Amino acid sequence: MTLVTTAYERGITTLTLDSPENRNALSARLVAELAEQLARCGADRSVRAVVLAHTGSTFSAGADLKAPPSPYAFVALLRQLLELPKPVLARVTGKVRAGGLGLLGACDLVAASADAEFALTEVRIGVAPSMISLTLLPRLDPRAAARYCLTGEPFDAAEAARIGLVTAVPAGPKEDVDTVLAPMLEGLRRASPQGLAEAKRLVAARVLETFERDAEDLVQRSASLFASAEAREGMTAFLERRDAAWVL
Template sequence: MIHRTTTPLVRRTDDSGIATLTLDSPHNRNALSARLVDDLVAHLNRAAEDSGIRAVLLTHTGEAFCSGIDLTEARAGTGVTAERLADLLRTVVEAPKPVVARVTGPARAGGLGLLGACDIVAAGPAASFAFTEVRIGLAPAVLSTTVLPRLDPRAAARYYLTGEPFDSAEAARIGLVTIADDDVDAALEPVLAGLRSAAPGALAAAKHLTTTNTRQFFAAYTSELIALAARLAGGAEAGEGIASFLERRSPVWKSASSETSCAPTQ
């Protein structure tokens, strides 16, 4: 449900059949806080039920597209659970309307899961991407439901394991991004025009076809990935990693333990 007693963290505007949902929480780099996720799911569901809408355009205010899970909430135990993140990603994937992402700034961790769930992603020159979980004692668990079905396996291994950032061109090369362009809005014009001209029933059927692999991955691995995320989040490494990030210091890692585990592969 959208919170009505506070300022919404997701804003909607409509234009000729396109519902633009803008992540509007720049103070924390559009992190996936519990409230932002609630707002976003509610807007996605409303757009899905709106007969006047052909597609959803997901964009952002501020410098960053999405910095991943809100770590302040995670440290306090009040943040988005692995189950809730999986629900958000499934909502995007299973929506009957195509969801297009417009990215003009950094996307990190869970934010990349959101991009993986979108049907089309356009990114500009200021966009950058990183699976930063290993640097704070976690792993890209639940977001793998949408990312691994799209990503080149060698690239997934490199960027999952190192946490290093990569640019829009590389994101397009490895399958995370559809379009990398210096002018994102110009690049999106023919995409949005095509979606506006499509028959709604045919559009939903076409999306169902193109999301087959992701939906199958969800069915096979979501429970396992949620369990992995919960196990890692409750471990000492995550406690130290999140604390060091919020305290702006380097983490102090102890020797490897049995709490780490590999996510399933395709």
């Protein structure tokens, strides 16, 4: 069974993360399937843009602690999203945690429902948002990035829009996220493929600079943190649904 389903309508391919039983956690398999589908979209001239969506109540819970991708595979996926010659939009209607926020940072546009919820929870399991800082820090308000990276506290869609993580949120809590997504998609359908590719290169350039400068160091730093005793305790506590030993 595939973990990433596809649908196509009027130039827009929707790639849906479809592993709700583990909250669309970023397993090695899901990352590989998503990378494969993105490559197909990039090569398909009929595809004007890609929407990244999800089933279930969670867009992505972050790394799958039981079957994680290699750090290099995950960084390659983030870079692939940024370098794809077609815009990538995220459609979020639930919770997003940890590495899932890295995916949003790699997308060009993000539409989120008013009740969506976000959190950078890495510090609570003894690690840091190392690799996803590549896509997040160039986009986020610096003070907000410091707060949420350090505390791991959740924040809502309005705050996500204020700090630069989310592009648009419906005005009312009962409005569907498609009310803000639809105008963006219509605008992309009216744009030329060449124009979109070159415009995306411009807006993604600042984020991609961080990959050239910092990716290798952050991969190594992340691997070291995940191999530490503190991280082992944090991940065990998470899987056992208890507080880690350091919680006061």
